[in-house]
Amino acid sequence: MPGKLLKCFRCEKRKPRDEFYKDQNRTTGRRSECKDCAKAYRKNQWAENPHAQREYSRRSKIKTAYGMSAEEYDAMLLEQGGCCAICRRKPIQKRLSVEQDNPGLMRLAAEYVENHRGE
Numbered sequence: 001m002p003g004k005l006l007k008c009f010r011c012e013k014r015k016p017r018d019e020f021y022k023d024q025n026r027t028t029g030r031r032s033e034c035k036d037c038a039k040a041y042r043k044n045q046w047a048e049n050p051h052a053q054r055e056y057s058r059r060s061k062i063k064t065a066y067g068m069s070a071e072e073y074d075a076m077l078l079e080q081g082g083c084c085a086i087c088r089r090k091p092i093q094k095r096l097s098v099e100q101d102n103p104g105l106m107r108l109a110a111e112y113v114e115n116h117r118g119e
Contacts, residue, residue, distance in 0.1 A: 008020075008034040009033055011036070015034050058070060
């Protein structure tokens with residue numbers, strides 16, 4: 001199958017397999033749109049609605065990093081008064097991290113280490 005050409009459903013051109021992203025869920029093992037079309041589509045989505053794309057990205061990062069929904073994260077942050085659970089400081093522009101040993105706590109990882117080195 002290495003020499004087989006696949007047809008992109010967006011541009012409808014036939015292209016080599018390596019010009020398509022991998023996808024284990026497809027019978028071909030590749031996505032149905034070529035890399036060029038996929039990049040153009042994502043770029044267009046960001047341009048059309050940057051707020052929705054930013055929120056989608058935020059939700060995805062929270063779910064991946066902490067294994068919780070954005071709603072759970074926001075509720076925890078609100079419960080802590082928007083502050084680090086350990087040093088009680090508000091974040092400047094960083095998102096609070098969920099404490100790995102105690103998922104009920106959110107903290108500023110870098111600031112915590114810097115501020116509590118001597119303790």
